[in-house]
Amino acid sequence: MMDTGALIMMVVTLLLIWGGLVAALLHLRGHPDEPEAYDIDGDGRPDSPPST
Amino acid sequence: MSERQQFKGRRAFIFAAIGSAVGLGNIWRFPYVAYEGGGGAFIIPYLVALLTAGIPILFMDYAIGHKYRGSAPKSWRLLGRPAEAIGWWQVGISFVIAVYYAVVIAWAIRYVGFSATEEWGDDPEGFFGRTFLQQSGEFAVGIEWVPGVLIPLAAVWLFALLVHRAGMQNGIARIAQVFIPLLVVIFIALVIQAVRLPGAIEGLNAFFTPNWAALGDAEVWIAAYGQIFFSLSIAFGIMITYAAHLKRKTNLTGSGLVVAFSNSGFEILAGIAVFSALGFLAQSQGVAIAEVATSGPGLAFVAFPSIISSIGGGLGAVFGVLFFAALVLAGITSLVSIVEVVLTAVEDKTGISRTTSVVAVGGGMAVISLLLFPTTTGLNLLDVVDQWANNFGIVGAGLVSVITVAWGLRRLRSLGDHLNEISSFRVGAPWRVMLGVVSPIVIGVMFIQWLITRITEGYGDVPAGYVNIYGWGLALLLIALAVVLSLIPWRSGALHDEPVRAKGDR
Numbered sequence: 107m108m109d110t111g112a113l114i115m116m117v118v119t120l121l122l123i124w125g126g127l128v129a130a131l132l133h134l135r136g137h138p139d140e141p142e143a144y145d146i147d148g149d150g151r152p153d154s155p156p157s158t
Numbered sequence: 159m160s161e162r163q164q165f166k167g168r169r170a171f172i173f174a175a176i177g178s179a180v181g182l183g184n185i186w187r188f189p190y191v192a193y194e195g196g197g198g199a200f201i202i203p204y205l206v207a208l209l210t211a212g213i214p215i216l217f218m219d220y221a222i223g224h225k226y227r228g229s230a231p232k233s234w235r236l237l238g239r240p241a242e243a244i245g246w247w248q249v250g251i252s253f254v255i256a257v258y259y260a261v262v263i264a265w266a267i268r269y270v271g272f273s274a275t276e277e278w279g280d281d282p283e284g285f286f287g288r289t290f291l292q293q294s295g296e297f298a299v300g301i302e303w304v305p306g307v308l309i310p311l312a313a314v315w316l317f318a319l320l321v322h323r324a325g326m327q328n329g330i331a332r333i334a335q336v337f338i339p340l341l342v343v344i345f346i347a348l349v350i351q352a353v354r355l356p357g358a359i360e361g362l363n364a365f366f367t368p369n370w371a372a373l374g375d376a377e378v379w380i381a382a383y384g385q386i387f388f389s390l391s392i393a394f395g396i397m398i399t400y401a402a403h404l405k406r407k408t409n410l411t412g413s414g415l416v417v418a419f420s421n422s423g424f425e426i427l428a429g430i431a432v433f434s435a436l437g438f439l440a441q442s443q444g445v446a447i448a449e450v451a452t453s454g455p456g457l458a459f460v461a462f463p464s465i466i467s468s469i470g471g472g473l474g475a476v477f478g479v480l481f482f483a484a485l486v487l488a489g490i491t492s493l494v495s496i497v498e499v500v501l502t503a504v505e506d507k508t509g510i511s512r513t514t515s516v517v518a519v520g521g522g523m524a525v526i527s528l529l530l531f532p533t534t535t536g537l538n539l540l541d542v543v544d545q546w547a548n549n550f551g552i553v554g555a556g557l558v559s560v561i562t563v564a565w566g567l568r569r570l571r572s573l574g575d576h577l578n579e580i581s582s583f584r585v586g587a588p589w590r591v592m593l594g595v596v597s598p599i600v601i602g603v604m605f606i607q608w609l610i611t612r613i614t615e616g617y618g619d620v621p622a623g624y625v626n627i628y629g630w631g632l633a634l635l636l637i638a639l640a641v642v643l644s645l646i647p648w649r650s651g652a653l654h655d656e657p658v659r660a661k662g663d664r
Binding site: 107108109111112114115118120122124126127130134139141 | 359405415422582
């Protein structure tokens with residue numbers, strides 16, 4: 107069995123670093139990049155906007 | 159920009175940036191630095207360094223590259239005319255690091271095969287230095303090649319240059335999107351195997367038991383900043399170059415946080431795997447962990463082979479293949495990012511095509527790498543060049559960068575505005591304080607401390623004459639060259655902000 111102090115620090119370290127990564131990923135998912143131009147099919151190339 | 163490919167989106171960029179940041183240092187440097195720096199208590203200086211210097215400088219690099227949409231020299235030039243030399247200094251450092259970094263990847267490739275057969279027998283140390291590398295131990299630069307290193311090194315360069323020829327999206331981002339997930343799988347497999355070894359618990363205790371007294375030691379804090387600095391691929395032009403290839407509306411800071419925490423996530427996993435394995439090694443040799451704990455090539459090419467032999471059989475071979483494959487994958491994605499700094503810079507300045515720059519500039523780097531390092535005297539050269547390229551080059555360039563941006567050109571506010579205009583995680587006064595005050599002080603202390611140590615103590619048992627040429631001489635030559643290159647005029651139109659070509663648009 108791991109020593110209590112070491113075990114606590116291992117859990118804290120993993121929570122901080124991996125928690126930080128999860129938080130960063132969630133934050134990024136919540137902020138999708140705006141398309142640069144009118145791109146209706148999402149292929150990254152601009153499409154012609156409807157004329158109406 | 160000549161034949162410039164953009165990243166398809168931020169996902170491709172994030173993978174490429176993680177590929178750059180996660181390198182050999184995450185695997186063989188971090189575990190020992192943390193162990194020496196207070197074990198579990200090290201997480202405090204480490205996180206402080208990450209948040210007060212690592213991430214702020216990463217954001218600064220992104221902002222410079224993305225705002226001015228060019229290579230390191232071009233972006234620095236557009237930020238402020240005299241700053242172009244900083245960009246060329248970064249190009250020079252990248253050039254030097256690439257030519258020896260590739261050699262370590264070549265060693266690791268050979269060790270994937272050696273692991274399967276436990277080629278080193280019962281003397282991993284003698285095998286590495288004498289049998290495999292055939293080192294004479296001389297401090298000279300000779301041309302006696304070692305075919306066992308020369309051939310895999312040529313293969314590494316060929317692969318890297320093919321990736322560069324394919325371009326930023328179709329080459330660099332594409333391999334990162336394959337290699338990084340693969341690296342995650344390998345790391346997890348390594349951790350699972352390592353923690354099940356007898357003695358692994360003792361290794362983890364050694365790695366995580368907090369020594370709170372260490373936090374009162376300034377050296378530990380410097381070590382934490384040093385680790386973050388060398389681990390994140392900041393301050394030597396890579397992140398400027400990568401950010402220049404992003405679409406105009408890209409969430410830079412949000413992406414940067416993912417890159418920074420992914421890089422640290424890899425390091426922590428490496429620490430768990432390495433120290434579990436070292437705990438096992440200590441137990442099987444009947445010695446204390448302090449006796450076997452080490453870092454760098456000694457860890458990878460001497461301690462790990464011992465561990466593999468001690469595990470023995472098929473399981474030992476699997477463990478070894480996984481470990482060295484991890485080094486190869488992590489190394490290659492970092493190598494291509496370093497070479498890209500040089501290629502993009504030369505293309506921007508001269509207007510030569512990607513194919514020409516890959517063949518002439520990339521090929522030139524490969525030739526220098528093949529001439530100097532896979533030789534019977536290559537190891538000493540690698541060691542000295544590595545010491546100065548990192549501690550004088552990267553740290554020095556990092557120091558000059560933050561001082562120039564914050565105090566020389568006073569551009570922090572405009573760079574911060576650029577980030578905030580397009581990013582979700584906003585930067586403000588704290589970010590400017592980190593870059594204008596905290597980073598210069600900490601990096602300055604690191605730099606001066608290293609200078610004093612090297613000037614007063616020399617470098618281990620390396621003769622002063624050798625150090626003066628390949629350490630100090632080379633480091634100062636890079637600065638002189640940077641100034642000269644910054645005085646050469648740009649091709650006409652090179653400094654105008656041209657529209658970035660769409661992917662595949664030739």
